[in-house]
Amino acid sequence: MDCLEFRRRLGAEPQSRDPALLVHRRDCPACAAAWERAQAFEHELQAALDVPVPKGLVERVLLAQATGERQLQYRRRHRFGYALAASLLLALGMGGYALHQRDAGSLPALAVAHMPFEIGSLDLVRPISARAIAAGFADRGIRLRGPLPAGVTYVHDCPVGPYKTVHLVSRIDDMPVAVLYVPGKRVPQARDFQRGGWHGRIVPLQRGTLVMLTDRQGARPFDRVAQGWRLAIDGSGAARVTDRPVQASGLLAP
């Protein structure tokens, strides 16, 4: 390394500890003196650049960062809360829809939905013949086992939802009661229901279910109607129906 190269390197990188630089400094007094001057200048330059840092700068930066971070967490928590609430609403909506769908497929719902098509049958007052009633059941492959109840004014084989039913009307004390016998469908227990302006009762029989409906006010003779049709469909060996008010636990007596 010659003096020119040494001075170039010294001017550009005075802090360099390149061995070639140090060797030339050792061997050349003029360049050694230049190196000393360069170091002094660098010292002055460092001091000149070393401007005082404003007090509290670090703390202000940390405060800004911590505040921003906590605001971010706050927004994240809120977003999570909204997402959770939306999920719950969706779950509730889906649950409600599922319940509604399940309810819409229930026998009471199907029976009530069927009634507008047959609403005129409740106004019939003339009893029909035993042969017509037996024929109505025979169309569904059912043979009646007991005496028929009195005051039957209508019989028809009606599809109710997925079920093939025998639709009857029993009139007792001038109160018409629509009766849907659903063969092959079993329900666990008897229960009353009320929906869409209709009052009803659902009663399990030996090989099917009886659904009784009326839209009239007053004493509803569901017990007597059920007793009559139980005897006719199940026969004399069937359980009897009491006249006690209907509870959710059922109304059948042994």
Add this chain to the structure above:
Amino acid sequence: MKRLGPVSLFVNPRQRQFEALTRAHAGDLYRFAYWLCGQDALSQDLVQETLLRAWKSLDALREAESAKPWLLAILRREHARIHERKPLDTVELDEGIAEESAWASPERHGDAAELREAMSKLPHKYREPLLLQVLGGMSCEEIAVELGQQPGAVMTQLFRARQKLKSILQGDRPEVQHGLS
């Protein structure tokens, strides 16, 4: 007004790293920013913005040794971004610190004051690599990478920066670029 919960006593490692980074380098970042733009308030804003950006991408920092060049690079980009938005007013570099008691102490007068004035007159193309070297402790190669230049060109700029400073200090005498002074 939004209510925030109590500050947690637990400080995660990332937060600790950021605090250490800030305490270790905020001073040098401020000095670099100050000599870059010449304004105290803007320099503080640049430091804060730089460190907040560093916080967001802290996972990119793999080695403690590369923290300072990394931060200086972020600060340079922030400074350039501000320049793109609006041209800055020209401010004398030592205007904002002239009354600082620490700075105005007797031992700071004299050569240092003249050198600061000379720095303020140093063209940006010389000042920036010189700052990266003296304040940032970066080598020619590192500066070349940061500035997107060849190492040889950076060496020339650093040489000329010092020559120019000396020239200004000596009363703007003609610059001696490669002579043996």
